[in-house]
Amino acid sequence: MNDMTNNLNNPAITARSPGVLICDHYRQVQDYQVYRPEGTKDWLIIYTIAGEGQFIVDDHVHIVKKGHIAILKPKTVHQYATHTSSWEFVWSHFLPRKTWIELLMLPERAKGLLQLNIEQSKLQERVVASFQRMIHDNRSIHFLSKELSMNALEEILLAVKQWSQTTDKMKVDLRVQEVLQIFSENLKETHTLESISRQVSLSPSRLSHLFREQVGDSIMATLLSMRLKQGARLLEFTNRSISEVASDVGFSSPFYFTKQFTSFYGMNPRDFRKYLMDC
Structure with a gap:
């Protein structure tokens, strides 16, 4: 497991206020895997750009492919890994604003695992672009960088929620x-x-x-x-x-x-x- 993401379980360094704790863009090969027997103290969002990954939650395997967003709630025991030869994805550990709670009410595929398949290419591009801005701003030292990274994440959650309501409620072709x-x-x-x-x-x-x-x-x-x-x-x-x-x-x-x-x-x-x- 990556030491930096493992340290997020340490209450001494975990931020108390809402924010993007850490985020990045990974391209991982077949032997990549992360196991957290106690989950994390924060939320984790992962969007698959290419290849395939797998999540094991509640003794069930959930495969993610291009366009899939997976969100793990705090304290969710989980394992994730590359499913095929490679897995390219962007991710973020975060603590949500109170106004995001409704946005995070997405389809729950297993206890603590929210998962949604974004089929629209335009929305896929928008999500990736927002992740890229979030990663850039999260690394910046400008005094407004934290807010900018949060805004990028909020845009993702808003767009995904809108997609969820469209596909799940309206069933629009x-x-x-x-x-x-x-x-x-x-x-x-x-x-x-x-x-x-x-x-x-x-x-x-x-x-x-x-x-x-x-x-x-x-x-x-x-x-x-x-x-x-x-x-x-x-x-x-x-x-x-x-x-x-x-x-x-x-x-x-x-x-x-x-x-x-x-x-x-x-x-x-x-x-x-x-x-x-x-x-």
Whole structure:
């Protein structure tokens, strides 16, 4: 076992306040393993980037692959090791803020082991990027580095919790989620049913049926709603002109934007902005 992570069991050096205690990026070969017969005094989060690892908790073996997040609660007796020829992962020992308790209510695969499979490639990339920032900031000596590392970890927990709620409660198809992701990242671009269908490898008719079944509205109506809601945010929080806002959210004509906005919100963009300023 790594001496540094073993020392986390020593109450003399374990931080009492919330924070990232230690974190790193490992590439381990087949003979790597860690056994903690008393668990740890902190929480441990591990995200698998490549290869396979295994956790043994409560006499059960749990295999983790790319996209899997595993979180061990304090005092959970556990062992983990490389399952195949190699295992690449990022990890962090931490003490959570009180506001994170709800975020840490994730599927429990064994007593003390939370595990979730993130299948969405965009979210996988986001988790890895957040871990990289956390590792960088945790090693820095700047007086705000601790907060920055905590913010990176909180972003991971928020994103994972959102994914958990989406997959476990709403059961949204991955291709529908991909459409929504495409829209949120590219509101200004021109989208058609045919172009979106090609991007998610479905026929237009199949995607239309699936999307309406799971979202409750058509693809184009949902895109329009997302554009208008973003337009409302820009009207509220920026000084951009109505023409600029219209262009920012994908409308080639400010007149058409005004027409759709008025129908959606019950007042035109100018009156909407004035109403918010007077509130």
